[in-house]
Amino acid sequence: MDVYNPPMIAFEAIHKHYRVGAAEVRALQPLDLRIGRGEVFGVIGHSGAGKSTLLRMINLLERPSGGRLLIDGVDVTRLDGDALRALRRRIGMIFQHFNLLAAKTVAQNVAFPLRLAGRTRAEIARRVDELLERVGLAAHAAKYPAQLSGGQKQRVGIARALACGPDILLCDEATSALDPETTASVLQLLAELNRELGLTIVLITHEMDVVRRVCDRVAVLDAGQLVESGTVADVFLHPRHPTTRRFVLEAEHVDEREQRADRAQVSGRVVRLTFRGQATYAPLLGRVARASGVDYSILGGRIDRIKDTPYGQLTLALVGGDIESALHAFAAADVHVEELG
């Protein structure tokens, strides 16, 4: 199935201006974006870039100033009343600070949207049990939010967001208040729900690592403009826009100045090799070095995963031998070669 035909969510020349006194804040310039059915789509940007504005337009918590927003082929900017309420039931949302009702138990928090939707007591009880089981909180149903850890609170938020069986889950900086280990477990839960339920997930974040772990595609926002978008592998491994590059360097804990200083210490041609998938594990470096007579020193490198796909990125200084034939041999083995000077 072509997940983009029709797309689950399509922004068509959507833009948003806010009026603040006499001034106009251009929160989002006109942008086009298509999010596929069953996709995990990330939107990354610094604070003030327009991420929340974009996310909150999907469930019309914010109304666009112009353009069309199609969900499953329907222009939702024209909806109100019952049609809008029905749309919102198809879209769950989770938040950075969880937004739980402090005076209600875990089970009551999850039951809340079901009560609003007019479900029977028996239906609600069954569904709440099922959801708490799914998010790993069955033993905590009677506790209050204050008795839970941050990760557990977010699991309650996820169970509540899924209560009415939505097609789309919006995640507003959902892991930004969590420590790294808890972040990993919440992201893993989101990935499982995406696979098991075919849920379309749109998440906004300022951390490239979140995008790298769970997203299929990503859009980069900078000062209200969409500056880059594509598959996470393409954008993460070969960022084009300076803002994207900074996010990637941040995620890799690389200091650009230190990197330049390191390069100044070596002679030879500096290249960055990018391996994806099985090529990551091939014993290629030694083989190419022996065949071409080229020596190398390693200036930097990382082996990791983008979602489920392994990748490696190595920065090498090459000296001696037949460098051109070495570069050809890398390219022939499906390794992307970039000359860094």
Ligand code: ADP
């Ligand atoms: P992000 O989520 O990336 O931090 P936002 O979407 O919250 O960015 O904000 C984008 C821009 O719009 C910012 O300049 C912000 O100050 C402005 N903005 C957001 N909401 C409002 C509002 N209700 N009224 C006026 N300006 C707003």
